[in-house]
Amino acid sequence: MYPRPKALFFALSRSATLTRFASQHGPGTPDSLAGRFVAGETVEAAIDMSRRLQSQGRLVTLDHLDKRVTTLDESTAATTEYIRLIDVIMRAGIERNISLKLTQLGLDVDRATCLDNLRRILEPAARQGFFIRINMEHSPYIEQTIDIFETLWHYEYRNVGVALQSYLHRTEADLRRMNELGARVRLVKGAYKEPSSAALRHKDDRDRAFVRQAHLLLDSGTYPAIATHDPNIIEQVRTYADARGLAKDRWEFQMLYGIRHDLQASLVSAGYRVRVYVPFGSGWFPYFMRRMGERPLNVGLALKPRAYARGSINVRA
Numbered sequence: 563m564y565p566r567p568k569a570l571f572f573a574l575s576r577s578a579t580l581t582r583f584a585s586q587h588g589p590g591t592p593d594s595l596a597g598r599f600v601a602g603e604t605v606e607a608a609i610d611m612s613r614r615l616q617s618q619g620r621l622v623t624l625d626h627l628d629k630r631v632t633t634l635d636e637s638t639a640a641t642t643e644y645i646r647l648i649d650v651i652m653r654a655g656i657e658r659n660i661s662l663k664l665t666q667l668g669l670d671v672d673r674a675t676c677l678d679n680l681r682r683i684l685e686p687a688a689r690q691g692f693f694i695r696i697n698m699e700h701s702p703y704i705e706q707t708i709d710i711f712e713t714l715w716h717y718e719y720r721n722v723g724v725a726l727q728s729y730l731h732r733t734e735a736d737l738r739r740m741n742e743l744g745a746r747v748r749l750v751k752g753a754y755k756e757p758s759s760a761a762l763r764h765k766d767d768r769d770r771a772f773v774r775q776a777h778l779l780l781d782s783g784t785y786p787a788i789a790t791h792d793p794n795i796i797e798q799v800r801t802y803a804d805a806r807g808l809a810k811d812r813w814e815f816q817m818l819y820g821i822r823h824d825l826q827a828s829l830v831s832a833g834y835r836v837r838v839y840v841p842f843g844s845g846w847f848p849y850f851m852r853r854m855g856e857r858p859l860n861v862g863l864a865l866k867p868r869a870y871a872r873g874s875i876n877v878r879a
């Protein structure tokens with residue numbers, strides 16, 4: 563069975579009433595809890611935060627959270643926004659790294675258009691030295707996401723990588739496929755409500771799968787990204803990489819904006835690369851609800867926003 567808080571918050575993230583309520587309490591409003599997880603609604607807010615993080619020795623990747631795309635016109639508009647984002651990031655002089663979802667580029671509407679939209683982003687991105695990471699969504703999208711990624715890989719696009727979710731039964735095979743290609747993988751535990759036919763049920767099994775797959779990536783992957791805030795797993799990964807004499811610039815840790823700032827800082831001080839995922843945009847609500855579902859304690863923080871605003875809760879980047 564899927565952990566209950568995740569299922570609840572997943573359902574709430576689709577509520578139109580809550581989305582309307584949330585629009586009045588967005589990341590830019592005073593005492594907003596959403597502001598703990600989302601850099602802001604504008605690209606300027608994300609750039610300011612990225613500069614701050616980079617000045618603290620961290621790397622960044624920006625993700626534009628927009629409303630759900632349901633038509634071809636909307637997918638074209640979202641693609642144009644990403645192409646504009648490439649330009650804005652270049653002018654701002656921050657790191658050239660973007661994360662995106664294929665449903666934003668029209669995967670729900672038409673696969674061929676989605677592939678073409680991604681290609682339209684990869685072209686200017688490649689010219690300007692950007693790396694584009696494809697986030698992974700629920701299991702019904704995975705086959706198509708990997709398929710689109712592999713198609714573009716065969717067309718010689720190399721400035722692109724995927725995220726894989728260690729909780730899925732299929733992931734170890736996908737990961738070996740990516741290692742054989744020489745593609746860059748971001749390994750995550752997985753954030754969605756999945757049936758037990760698709761994903762491991764128990765936390766211990768999920769954690770063991772993550773460590774096993776992280777080892778596979780460190781052994782034979784290409785510049786892997788180990789994306790977790792789990793201190794036990796991070797310790798195991800460090801020990802494994804150090805024991806193998808893997809240079810610290812051959813792989814990186816990744817964490818989400820607003821989560822375990824302290825751990826990010828201590829890893830940076832120890833010489834590890836840490837990339838912070840900086841989400842921004844008006845479509846922040848489903849992302850925010852996934853973060854709430856991962857850690858029900860966050861709901862308590864929502865009820866005590868001033869404690870958070872005073873900085874007594876030491877998590878903010």
Ligand SMILES: Cc1cc2nc3c(=O)[nH]c(=O)nc-3n(C[C@H](O)[C@H](O)[C@H](O)COP(=O)(O)OP(=O)(O)OC[C@H]3O[C@@H](n4cnc5c(N)ncnc54)[C@H](O)[C@@H]3O)c2cc1C
Nearest residue numbers: 697698725750751752753789790791792816817818839853
């Ligand atoms: C850079 C990055 C990119 C990601 N991309 C994807 C993706 O493409 N697809 C996908 O399905 N998932 C993605 N995720 C989310 C991921 O799947 C997990 O849901 C998320 O990282 C929480 O799992 P964890 O590994 O931190 O471990 P957990 O066992 O969930 O948490 C370990 C510890 O981290 C801290 N923590 C974790 N989550 C929170 C939170 N919400 N609030 C406060 N503290 C928290 C707590 O201290 C907790 O004890 C991404 C995560 C990261 C870091």
